[in-house]
Amino acid sequence: MLRCDAIIKSPGNPRGEKGLGRNLMSTAAAKKPRPKYLSLSALLFEIRMPVTAWVSGMHRISGALLVFPLAAWLLYLLDMSLSSEQGYNHVRDVYFRHPLVKLGMIFFIWAYAHHFCAGIRFLLLDINKGIEKESAKTWAYVVFAASILITIYFGWRIW
Numbered sequence: 001m002l003r004c005d006a007i008i009k010s011p012g013n014p015r016g017e018k019g020l021g022r023n024l025m026s027t028a029a030a031k032k033p034r035p036k037y038l039s040l041s042a043l044l045f046e047i048r049m050p051v052t053a054w055v056s057g058m059h060r061i062s063g064a065l066l067v068f069p070l071a072a073w074l075l076y077l078l079d080m081s082l083s084s085e086q087g088y089n090h091v092r093d094v095y096f097r098h099p100l101v102k103l104g105m106i107f108f109i110w111a112y113a114h115h116f117c118a119g120i121r122f123l124l125l126d127i128n129k130g131i132e133k134e135s136a137k138t139w140a141y142v143v144f145a146a147s148i149l150i151t152i153y154f155g156w157r158i159w
Contacts, residue, residue: 051140059118062111070108106155113154114147 038047049057077095081088095101121143124130130139 050137051144052136055118055121055140055143058114059122062115062118065108065111066115070111073104073108102158105158106151109154109158110147110151113150114143117143117146117150 081091
């Protein structure tokens with residue numbers, strides 16, 4: 001008859017001997033590498049993400065920017081411009097002439113252009129177009145280039 005504790009060491013100290021019956025679970029847990037929690041600096045500088053991951057992340061960020069700050073800003077401008085003729089003239093002649101407002105508009109144009117182009121790319125991926133690694137990488141670069149070119153065009157028109 002074969003004894004179980006002869007093959008597998010028991011975690012306790014059944015015989016009362018010192019040091020022989022150590023708990024194996026505690027030593028295994030001590031040797032196991034701890035998980036690395038990712039910070040923003042780790043994501044930006046330590047881990048090299050592929051361009052497709054950057055497009056996906058920027059798609060989410062641009063979508064959030066379009067919903068929260070841009071919607072509030074546009075509602076504020078709409079309220080100001082519809083309140084009276086003087087409010088409309090103030091928005092058109094004073095507010096939109098300020099350089100920081102123009103930079104903010106260019107930033108939101110980029111967010112819209114990137115979200116739109118990346119959304120088209122993801123719709124194509126949903127119907128299995130451009131799903132291979134090389135074509136997905138190429139289309140990710142196309143999304144970045146198109147969004148930057150659209151932003152440059154409308155930025156030139158605004159300024």
